[in-house]
Amino acid sequence: MTPDIRVTIAGTEFVNPIWTASGCCGYGEELANVFPLSKLGALVTKSITQKPRMGHRPPRTAETASGMLNAIGLANVGIDAFISDKIPWLEQQPTKIIVNVAGSSIQEYVNVSARLADSPRVDMIELNISCPNVDKGGIEFGVDPVMTEKCVSEVRRVFKRPIIAKLGPNVTDITQIAKAAEAGGADALAIMNSAFGTSVNIDTWRPRLTNNRGGLTGPAIKPMALLMVDVVYRSGVKLPIIGIGGIATWQDVVEFMLFGATAVQVGTQLFVEPDAPVKIAAGLKAYMKTKKLATVADLVGKVQRW
Amino acid sequence: MTPDIRVTIAGTEFVNPIWTASGCCGYGEELANVFPLSKLGALVTKSITQKPRMGHRPPRTAETASGMLNAIGLANVGIDAFISDKIPWLEQQPTKIIVNVAGSSIQEYVNVSARLADSPRVDMIELNISCPNVDKGGIEFGVDPVMTEKCVSEVRRVFKRPIIAKLGPNVTDITQIAKAAEAGGADALAIMNSAFGTSVNIDTWRPRLTNNRGGLTGPAIKPMALLMVDVVYRSGVKLPIIGIGGIATWQDVVEFMLFGATAVQVGTQLFVEPDAPVKIAAGLKAYMKTKKLATVADLVGKVQRW
Amino acid sequence: MIRPSCEETVLLRHRDLKHNYYSLTFGPYSRAKECRPGSFIHVHLPHTDVYFRRAMSVAAIDPKKKEIEIIFKIFGRGTTLLSKFAKDAKLDILGPLGAPFALPTKTERVVIVAGGVGFPPLMFLATDLVQRGYDPKKIEFFYGGRSDGDIVERARIKKLGVNFHVTTDDGSLGEKGFVTRSVESFIKAHGSEKLRLYGCGPDAMLKATNDLGLKYELPGQLSLEAPMPCGIGVCLGCVVKTTRGDYVRVCVEGPVFNIGEVEL
Amino acid sequence: MIRPSCEETVLLRHRDLKHNYYSLTFGPYSRAKECRPGSFIHVHLPHTDVYFRRAMSVAAIDPKKKEIEIIFKIFGRGTTLLSKFAKDAKLDILGPLGAPFALPTKTERVVIVAGGVGFPPLMFLATDLVQRGYDPKKIEFFYGGRSDGDIVERARIKKLGVNFHVTTDDGSLGEKGFVTRSVESFIKAHGSEKLRLYGCGPDAMLKATNDLGLKYELPGQLSLEAPMPCGIGVCLGCVVKTTRGDYVRVCVEGPVFNIGEVEL
């Protein structure tokens, strides 16, 4: 019997729990040249804002120990061009499509989401309320329970299909934010966005990013992300969790699921190994065979605490 | 002219800005067998509590990507044995002695600090108000500005020599805590303690630490620590900053200083390279020569923001 | 549209070119013959503490043997570790990547401007042109470096029969001075008609070459470098500003850009 | 008091002992002759993505040539990468570390219980005893493994002239069954007087050996393993609980503990 790695979140079935993370797979075209997207549970697009955004001046990225810093600055084509140029292609793709939405006001989230509501092949939206790179941006929402709830509930009114709220680690107590997102009507939580960090070039004395700081991602942050998932999973919040942060191997995915993630997203590792999701799905299946697990849901939350 | 790497913090002069971090150098004896402690700016002891603590059950540590998780559980000999067994040896050492103090109540911090006040060779104390490993412990102080200020100011009353407040990263806004420590009368800030994280063994489904979670340290967290130093340095807080987090090389030290650290502490890297402080001091001097810097203070805060 | 893929190849030849330059040849690499001058590959450094791949221009291919060669100079940790891999090591290569150079017309005279470590894709270009039957005597290969150690693989260029001009900043080999000064002398002497420029090298040299192109209204292309997390266009980390004012990806829209196209 | 130091040494010999076992010999290592049976070293894996050092018992020394040998089995990433270093590689060694075995008296009969990868320090012990003039016929060397591939370096043990007893769980070599069963048979046959036990191996075997020691009231020592971030006693990460109820460091108070001293 081949192990069943399908997962269902908010009534939607995914062929597997391995998704790509926003900002790490563009709008999907490039990745589709590397492997068939049918191998992917879901594709999560780069954050879309109302207006097109050029993003920050380069350098926008810097390598760090087992990770990277980025301050892309939410560069994206804007909702108009996204709908006219990207959606038609995305609608043809043999995978679930999740559009990540960002904004610097609740109204912007609402406006972008309302437009996406008209595209039935947008299976879900993911609200990026935790982007560390925009000065006057999403970050205020993601650290404030009241704003989080408001943002989600207002979007809820205009977007009827499932909504994922994507939380960041840069708060004292992530469960408060998770609860606020739940109260606002989110269907699932994506945990977590980048941590914060910076670095400086010791020859020029300039920060390595023109934005002076950026989001820290990659294997370095995996232990933090696992803890965030663990804490929220045990907090009484009922929503399914999509685990994100430093996933590079199928072993990492097993860790996230044991701590309570129903699905995961692969981000930075795509840069090193663009076909990582394919390898991870295969490894996960092999692991389930060894462990004699019929369905991948048998892993979720099964960590045995001391 | 040989570069001058002495630094002065709260009126105390240190032969160099390279210190060892609490919990990563015991009480100094073992390290003294590896290199002469006179090479060290200061030695910061393992956290001392009122009663002896055995610490958590093993496994207490787990390796992660470019870092580690630990939940030692503040294992220490307690203030009585520290004063009778450790202080006499420490008093003979040719380096500055900083005793790190932890507690689960403000009274415990005060009691331990009061005892240390009687040992004039304890040059400074460092208040660990941000230990991620004690359930009913320091952590509440370190995330709450009111408790932080109270803790520091009460200790201030019993300990007249310089007090360093050691802050953790696990807060929404570290500047609030820094300001509270300043208001409480701290003389310097140590930034930062471990981040939080966890990991699970995918064969046994047990967390890798019996404490179920631990502190994340090592090069993985360096970008976060640099940002914390940067943010506090620019926040209007006037206190000198001691940078900690993932320092492995002299290049890392230069980064911390450019962002505003007056001195640094080396932690996890001591496990990999017990003589790291000696190598780092040499590298720092060579760098200063290349850059024609007369004194190491010429680096502090000199990052050129974009 | 190019479909890049990851492929494990074997390090067949490891040559120390001295002065911190190395040549590595990998094979069998199934995509070798799809690599064009200007194409690059993204090399993974297995088991090392360097997380990202490193972009390397293709310096030569052997389509029959399915081999590709890269040439690099030790710059930082990535290239240091790359230089340490020994013969028979297995490295994963992501490629072929990037938009290659556009070929000149037969009536054009080609002026190649290579600066230091910008040499590899241009050696490939010259080799490719000669193999395609382009008259080597109509190829001016300018190669500048800081000193003689920076001028590698001279014999290979000479063998192509192209007009070879070497400059060094310190005069230790060839003409003394910046390579672009020699190029300008040539343009002045020869006249700017039917010339096409190709350049790759350090930022200052690229800028000077771009300026020459604009000044003498020469068509041509430059190959750029940028920090490249992904190399396939998904991270938006490698962008460069165009003279139109928008950002384009060096890894997909480049690394080869027309003269005057990007801000240098 | 031992003063450990970091020292760069060269990998002089790399032997594949098959079945995932390897022997590496390093030198010149100035501290070689200070290594005693039970001592361990902490090996740094340069340039790799493994952050911590790996603890390895000293398996043999050549004090004149200043060489030390370690023997290990591939277990996880650390040992995998260690096995990949080639001859002439430079590795930094921190040592000598740990409290070594206490020597038996001349009147005692020595019973050595080696399980799988616990073999190296015990080979060193047996070699050392014989070199010190201890009668090899009074050394019983029990060596158990899962199957014949786990029993390495047999010729070296035989050459010592000790009484050599091999067991395998699957009976593919020597006697079939757990090594501690054979040891118990020996104790029963021989009588428990004037016996001294030395053991190293997997947890279950250590526990069984400890139990034998307690049951027959034998003096002796066991060498333990634990995850070891620092190896020098500063992190408190490697602790084990003693039967007195406190925690001691495997790296400093151990790795060698008396029978009955720690909870297994």
Ligand SMILES: Cc1cc2nc3c(=O)[nH]c(=O)nc-3n(C[C@H](O)[C@H](O)[C@H](O)COP(=O)(O)OP(=O)(O)OC[C@H]3O[C@@H](n4cnc5c(N)ncnc54)[C@H](O)[C@@H]3O)c2cc1C
């Ligand atoms: C399309 C392309 C082709 C290239 N071809 C060659 C070649 O043929 N020969 C050669 O020697 N080098 C080439 N490079 C540069 C090479 O990729 C190395 O990254 C660069 O030399 C930095 O060396 P390092 O990795 O040792 O430095 P490190 O210090 O290890 O890392 C430098 C870091 O900064 C980034 N970075 C900084 N500057 C650059 C840069 N100019 N290019 C790329 N990344 C940078 C890297 O991504 C990396 O994260 C090319 C780069 C690109 C983008």
Ligand SMILES: Cc1cc2nc3c(=O)[nH]c(=O)nc-3n(C[C@H](O)[C@H](O)[C@H](O)COP(=O)(O)OP(=O)(O)OC[C@H]3O[C@@H](n4cnc5c(N)ncnc54)[C@H](O)[C@@H]3O)c2cc1C
């Ligand atoms: C004093 C001492 C002597 C040793 N001598 C030998 C020897 O002679 N031959 C040999 O093959 N092995 C020996 N080991 C074990 C060796 O150090 C390896 O760490 C262990 O085999 C794990 O293999 P790995 O590094 O490939 O595993 P990885 O999966 O890469 O890492 C395992 C991780 O867990 C920790 N860990 C888990 N279990 C152990 C363990 N039992 N011992 C140490 N660390 C562990 C490690 O610190 C590391 O962080 C010794 C260990 C100690 C403490």
Ligand SMILES: Cc1cc2nc3c(=O)[nH]c(=O)nc-3n(C[C@H](O)[C@H](O)[C@H](O)COP(=O)(O)O)c2cc1C
């Ligand atoms: C270059 C880059 C760009 C990113 N852009 C976005 C974005 O636009 N929106 C978003 O919600 N997250 C963005 N992220 C965050 C990722 O989706 C993910 O949450 C984070 O990288 C952690 O996962 P990882 O460690 O697997 O990369 C970006 C990350 C990177 C590295």
Ligand SMILES: Cc1cc2nc3c(=O)[nH]c(=O)nc-3n(C[C@H](O)[C@H](O)[C@H](O)COP(=O)(O)O)c2cc1C
């Ligand atoms: C094993 C271990 C034990 C630690 N124990 C303490 C402690 O007792 N008190 C304290 O204030 N910090 C403790 N720390 C935190 C360090 O002092 C330091 O703040 C942290 O490790 C980050 O620095 P690093 O990345 O250089 O290790 C400990 C860290 C480690 C790794």
Ligand code: FES
């Ligand atoms: S390197 Fe990622 S988009 Fe170019």
Ligand code: FES
């Ligand atoms: S390994 Fe650090 S105390 Fe033993």
